[in-house]
Amino acid sequence: MARADFYLIDKPRFRQQPLLLVCELARKAYATGQPTLILARDRAQAEALDDLLWAFDPDDYLPHQIAGQDEDDEDTPILIAPPEIDVPLRPLLINLRDQAPQGAFERVLEVVPADPAARGPLRERWRHYQRLGLTLNKYDM
Template identity: 40%
Template sequence: MAPRVQFYHNAENPLALACELAARAYGSGRKVALRTRDAASARQLDQLLWSFEQQSFVPHVMAGSPLAGETPVVIGHAEAPNEWPHSEILFNLADDIPPGHERFRMVIEIIGQGEAQKLPARARWMHYKQQDLPLQAFDAIRREAL
């Protein structure tokens, strides 16, 4: 089954939005893969998941960890190939098409406010559209469909 693809445009802080959406997905019993642009962003996201909500805990590990298969939220990055241990939701914060995205039930693209993020996002949108994947776009600030 082909994945549904959602784009969250205009995110003020893409990493914070990824944390929020991943926490919500985890809270509803889903397994999540978070893919950032590079190792530094992955470490930043790891730290943010520990601290972004004082009253909640989102169990997570880095891709490649021996515990990845048992952990509901796994963080990886585009600089290293990732074998994701599960295939429910993939959050992409990198500029390229995630390899293996077709095996996920849902792909969520989080796009920042700068032109440097918007241009590659348009190319990804066109790629998914050419694959005839179901697409939805949301404004990340207003949290409404576009």
């Protein structure tokens, strides 16, 4: 059964830098051996995530790259995909785009902004996943 997990930004460090939560989620997935696809909103966000993942944990290298820069995309545990690059979905997705991913996956992680005014698209995606019959979970971060 596929599922969608919504992570509500709450802690000050995530409020200041929401992409840190994305790094945290990617690290947890990597620790469990799950190849992860991060669907970035745009090229600038993909590059910011790339930089953050390099510096995120000085003691723990998180193997990652932006899709399309190398032939070994499918071997990279954490792949960051800007919208202009078409990559196959993976069982685990972190979705940072305004629209829900189309296609087959087992689990999608959605990061919910701290600002209630910015949560509209997330509510729509919650209803979309509900209609698809996914198991829905919500976590305060």
